[in-house]
Amino acid sequence: MAEGIKDKVAIIGMGCTRFGERWDMSSEDLMVEAYKECIEDAGVDKKDIDAAWWAALYSMQGFTGLQLSQTLKLQYLPVTHVENACASSTEALRGAAYALASNCCDMALAVGVEKLKDVGYGGLPDLKTPAEFLTMPNMSGPGVYAMMATRYFSRYGLPPDEGKRMLARVSWKTHQNGAKNPKAHLRRAVSLDDIINAPIIAWPLGLYDCCGVSDGSAAAILVRADDAKKFRKDPVYIKSLQIAAASGADMWYTDYDYTHAETGYQCGIRAYKEAGIKNPREEISMAEVHDCFSITETVTMEDLQFSPRGKVREDIESGFFDLDGGLPVQPDGGLKCFGHPIAASGIRMVYEMYKQLQGKSGDRQIKNPKLGLTHNMGGYPPWSVVGVAILGL
C-alpha cells in the first residue's frame, strides 16, 4: 500500500530570480542566479548535493542533464532533464523528493528555468507535433482557454459583460499583490475598468485576462525530513506532490463539459488524500495556482474545492481570495504578474509558499499560514497535465 510523500522530504533552501524580460540573460545565466540564492539560503556546500533534476520545456534551451551539470559544474552527478509542460518544475521537485524518500540520495537540487524572450514575438511558440498540425486548428494559449470561458459563461448563463467583470476581478486582485513584489515582472495595480476594456486577445479574454510572458528560474534544495533540522530551524515539509495527466476522454469523448479541468479536480483529490486534508477550503491557508488566464484561476478554485461548482463568482467578488481574504490566492502576483516562463513557474510558486510559511514575505505576509498549495496546469483544459504540491511547517 502506497504511503505517499507526506512529511518524508523537506525543502531547506530556495532561490528565485526576478522574472521579466531578461534580455541580457540566457537560461544558463538565469539558472545560476536562482542557484546562487538557493544554496546561500540553504547554507550548504555544492559538494553536499548528490543528485539533481532540471526542467525546461522549449527545446531551444537544450536537452539532457548537461545543461544543468555543466552550467553549475556538478561533478559527475546523476542529473536528469524533465519536461511535463507547465508542471515541469513540479515534476523536477517530484523527482528529487522521490529519490530522497527512497533513500537513494541525501541532498537533491531541483531547478526550473524557461527563457522565452528569445523567440522574437509575443506569446508562446506552438507545440503541436507535425501529425497534430495536419488537422488541428492553429490555436494559441489564450484561445484554448478562451473556449473554457465561452463555455463557462454559456453553462452558468452569464452574459458576456457579467462574465468579463467576474474574470476582471480575478486579475485585479492579483495585480494588487504583484505590485508589492520586487521579483514580479508586471508591478502595477490595474483598475477594473482598464481590465474590462482592454483589447481582446481571444474572445472573451482581453489583455489583462492573460498572464505575462517572461524569463525566469527558480531552484530548491531538498533533504530527507529527518535531516532537515540539521540545516535550518524552519524547513518546509512536503505534504503532498501529485501529477495528473488527461486520459483523452476530455479531448475526444463528449462527456467533458469544458467548464472545469478534470485533471485539476482529480489531482486535487489525490493531493488532499496524500496530505490528509478533509476540507480544503478551511485547511489550506493560501495557494499559488495556475492563472495563465483569469478563467483558469476561476475554474481552478472550483476544481480544488475551494468554492462549490458554479459558485466561484461569489467568492471572487466577496474578496475571499484577496490577500486579506479567507484563502489568499496568488499572494506573490501569480503568473499574471510574474509571467509564465513555463518550467520555472512550479518552483516559483513553491518559493512563495516557502517564504510565507517562514514569515519572510514582508508586506505581502499572510498571517500564520499553516498549509500552502501550488497548482500548475500544462497544456489546456481537455489536454492537460496538472501538478499539485502541498507544503507546510
Add this chain to the structure above:
Amino acid sequence: MAGITSYGAYIPRYRINRMTIYGSIGFVNQATIMPGEKAVCNHDEDSLSMAVNAGVDCLTGLDRSKLDGLYFATTTASYKERLIAGIIATALDLSAEIRAADFTDAVKAGTTALLSAGDAIKSGSAKSILVCASDCRLGPAGSFQEEMYGDGAAALLLGDKKVIATLEGSYSISCDFVDHWRHEKERFNRIWEDRWVRDEGYSKFIPEAISGLMKKYNINPKDVAKVCYPCMYVRAHASIGKQLGFEPDQVQDHMFTTVGLTGTANPLMLLVAALEDAKPGDKIIVASYGNGSDAMLLEVTPEIKSIKGRKGVKNSLANKKDLPSYEKYVTFNQVLAIDIAGRGEQAVPSSSSILWRDRKKALSLVGSRCKRCGTPQFPPQHICVKPDCGAVDEMEEYRFSDRIGHIFTYTGDNLVYTPDPPELYGVIDFVGGGRSQFNLTDCDLDEVEVGMSVEMTFRKKYYDRGVTGYTWKAVPVRV
C-alpha cells in the same frame, strides 16, 4: 446508356461587387464597366478545395465505394507536379483502386474531362467516374481579367445505371486561338484586346461548335430545352443564342453577374444549373470555350426526379456574403502579400511520410468507431476513449466529413496568424458521437454561437516550403 448520374456544385460564400473593385482602384486597364458581382475564394480556398466540396455535394447519399474513376479539370492546379485528382479522391474517401487523372491547360478542359469520362463508361472500362472541374484564375490587380474571373466548381458523376441525363453526342473544335494565356513563369493571366476576344473568339467558336453539334445530330433549336455556354460580355452572350436561333428563355443564365467566368468549371456549372430545373425528355446542349470548344448534347431522363438534397448551383448562389473590402480580396488571393512575420512563420515542418501515414485522418477526415461500444472518435484511436470501455484495437473506420456537428465552444483568436483575423476555432460535437477541435471558416465571430449547427468543408490549412496542406474545417450550416 452512359450519362450523368448525379451532380453537385460549389460556389465560395464570398462575393465581391465589381463596383467595389472599381471603387478601390478605378478603371485602370481597359476602360470598361462590368455589372454585378463575382464569387471569390476565401483565404483558405483554391481550385482543389472547391472541387472536393463540389464532389461531396455530388456524392450526397451515394455509395462512394462504387466509384472507379476521378477526373479533375482545372487551369489553376495548386501543384505542377502532384496528382490533384489523387488528393481529391483521398479527400472524398474513395478507394485507391481507381483511375485518377488531371485535365488541364485549357479552360475547355472541363468538357474534355466530361467527354473522356463518358467515353470510358461507354467503352465499358469504367462503371462510375466523378468529374470535378474547378478554377480560381487571377489577373493582375486592376486588370480586365480580375473583373471577369470568378471562382467556382462543379462535379458530375457519370455511369450507366440510374442515368439522369444521357450523353447523346458531342462536337469538338480545338485550335491555338491565343486570346488569353499564362506562361509557366507567370502567376497572372494575360489577355488580348477584349473586342477581338469577343468577336473572333466567343462569338465564333461557340456558335461553330453548337451548330456543328446540331447539324451532326440533326437537331433544331426548337428541340432544345436549354443551351448553356459562357461568355465574357452579357450582351454578346445573348447575341450568340440569338445567332443560333434560340429564344432568350432557352438560354441558360450566364452567371457572369453572380459568379463570373469560372474557367474549366464554367460550362459544367451552367449544366448543373440547367439540370436543377430540367424535366424528363429535355434536351440540353452545353458548350465550353477556350482554345476551341466542346459542345455536348444531353437528354434528361425520368431519373432526374430522384436527385435530392444537393446544394447545387441554386443553393450555393443563395448562400453568399458580401466582401466589402478590395484589400481583403487581394489578401485572400495573395495578390497582396501581407506580413506573416513572427508567429506566422513558425511552420510545423510538413512531412511526406507523416502525411502518407495519416492521409485518412488529415485528408479523408476518417476517424474510428469502437466496435464494442459504438463510440465514434476523431482522430482515430487504438484504445477506445470512452472511459468505461477502453477496448483495444477493436475499431472500424468512421468518416466524419459528411456529418453535421454542433459547436460546443469556440473562440476568435487574435494572437495566432491568419490572413483574416481573428482565427476562429472551436470544439465540435458530431451528431451520432465524436468530438474534436476544428477551425471555423466562412463566418465572422459575431455570427457564431454555442450550439450552432456546422458541416465540414475541405480547405487549405497551411503552406510550408512548397507544400500546401489541406484538411477539413467547420462551417455554419446555412439553409
